[in-house]
Amino acid sequence: MLVRASVLLLLAASGSTALNLVRHTPLPLRGEWSRHVENKALHNGLKLLGISALQQAVKSGAPHLLDARPAAAFRAGHIPGARSLPFDLAADLLASMQIELARNQPLITYCARNDCDEGLELALFLRHIGFTNVQLFAGGLAEWRAAGGAVEVER
């Protein structure tokens, strides 16, 4: 039985290698996961929020959801209830009190998808200036859409 189990493993390894070689975009055998935004967030002590928790949060409307993408991208479509706080303008917007937030308020940041950095950078910046309850939804708008979530468009 162990010989046959080894043959099955060999078959699977050969099949997966062959298919990966002929793929339009093959998956590299060694991924750059240590540079992934979620790993960076965890190494910086940020709490990650998953899609099911975000869906519940949006449904309940309780926490502040902050879109870290540029304002034009926000206007073109965002998670319902989110506010625009582009990462590069966050300091000015908060300083000029255009956006008022309590320091202990639950905040969730996000950007376009799981390979963008603005959501992470915004979360780190907010924590740095004293916000105590900041979470990152690393999947971004792309994962929200893929899960069937509605998108709000600014007119």
Added chain:
Amino acid sequence: MKTRLPWIIRLLLAALFICAGLPKLIAPQEFALIVFRYHLLPDSLINVAALLLPWLEIVAALALLLPAWRRAGALWLAGLLGLATAAIAISLARGLDIDCGCFTLTPGHSPISLWLIARNLTLIALTVWAGWSKPAPTP
């Protein structure tokens, strides 16, 4: 009916595991992200696992239908289910909010839960039974 039961169970299990393996085989990038989010494997093994596991699932499922290979197939399937169950249990204990990635890769459609552990344990029991049940004696 009783004599056909092991065969029917093997057929159903094979269909189930092929259905589970195909989405992962078609979209390895998405599956790799799900494997990564468990934070259990070293970075160097995440993509290898994402490429190999779906094939192993499908090859073992097909082996379950061949009399001479069914025990080897059942061994792999029970082993894979055991690993997946342990990964879910560890992630629940760590408080992770992630998708199982068991039968669908669509975000939010299969969050890890105690129910998934119970389901997997049932599938392990069925797989072991289907692999090791003796064939009915010929009249």
